[in-house]
Amino acid sequence: DQQVKQNSPSLSVQEGRISILNCDYTNSMFDYFLWYKKYPAEGPTFLISISSIKDKNEDGRFTVFLNKSAKHLSLHIVPSQPGDSAVYFCAAKRSNAGNMLTFGGGTRLMVKP
Amino acid sequence: DSGVTQTPKHLITATGQRVTLRCSPRSGDLSVYWYQQSLDQGLQFLIQYYNGEERAKGNILERFSAQQFPDLHSELNLSSLELGDSALYFCASSVDTGTTEAFFGQGTRLTVV
Numbered sequence: 001d002q003q004v005k006q007n008s009p010s011l012s013v014q015e016g017r018i019s020i021l022n023c024d025y026t027n028s029m030f031d032y033f034l035w036y037k038k039y040p041a042e043g044p045t046f047l048i049s050i051s052s053i054k055d056k057n058e059d060g061r062f063t064v065f066l067n068k069s070a071k072h073l074s075l076h077i078v079p080s081q082p083g084d085s086a087v088y089f090c091a092a093k094r095s096n097a098g099n100m101l102t103f104g105g106g107t108r109l110m111v112k113p
Numbered sequence: 114d115s116g117v118t119q120t121p122k123h124l125i126t127a128t129g130q131r132v133t134l135r136c137s138p139r140s141g142d143l144s145v146y147w148y149q150q151s152l153d154q155g156l157q158f159l160i161q162y163y164n165g166e167e168r169a170k171g172n173i174l175e176r177f178s179a180q181q182f183p184d185l186h187s188e189l190n191l192s193s194l195e196l197g198d199s200a201l202y203f204c205a206s207s208v209d210t211g212t213t214e215a216f217f218g219q220g221t222r223l224t225v226v
Contacts, residue, residue: 034214043115043203043217044156089156098169099144099207099215103156 003027004092006104013111019077021107023090026071030092034101035064035075038087047088048075080111116140117218119204125224131192134221138185138206144168145187146207146215147179151200162187163209194225 005024013019021035031052036044050057050064050073057064063076077084087108091101116139126132138145147159158171162181173179176194181187191198201222205215 036217041219043117043205043219045115046214046216049214091156098161098163099209099213100146100158100161100169100171101148101156101215102158103148105155 004102004104006107008107010108013080015113016079019080021075021088023073025092029094032093032095034091036089082111082113085111115216117206119218119221123222130194134189136187136204142206144207146205147189148203149200196225199225
């Protein structure tokens with residue numbers, strides 16, 4: 001049973017445009033959500049997070065939106081740059097149950113120059 | 114560079130053998146996590162240690178075990194290896210077990226032949 005799902009395995013976007021990566025979760029006990037970026041031959045790198053008490057968190061070009069009622073979150077990258085090309089993982093956790101992360105399957109983002 | 118060091122980077126071994134993967138967390142981090150990334154399963158949480166004690170367990174096989182030493186480095190032991198154990202094994206660390214992001218190492222790629 002996949003508790004965190006990223007339904008789009010890949011996404012292609014033109015440089016300068018917005019990239020929107022989506023993530024759905026089923027476990028209503030999750031209260032903290034994170035996005036990680038992963039380049040080939042490297043470990044996942046933390047990008048941005050959001051607590052369930054918020055519906056938006058912004059950090060530079062990256063914004064994460066959380067819709068608790070829909071159990072959905074999204075990552076917006078504006079403007080997209082070729083260096084953003086990577087695999088993006090959505091992750092969720094219960095902050096009162098250790099710090100272990102449940103990951104989605106990832107979305108490969110390709111930003112074309 | 115996340116500050117988390119994993120050795121070795123690559124490991125090729127035969128079925129039935131035993132291997133040990135090593136992880137040095139970021140300076141000051143007390144929690145260590147092990148994740149497995151296989152082609153068909155995505156990133157799966159295996160086990161967490163906090164300051165030397167096991168804190169949480171995920172889908173870790175009985176053939177696998179881990180420990181965290183007084184200097185906070187951790188080792189993941191995989192025994193009676195099977196072809197299906199071939200995967201990327203990531204170690205991550207965080208300051209504590211609460212709402213903090215985890216930082217990942219570059220991973221150890223294990224190939225069982």
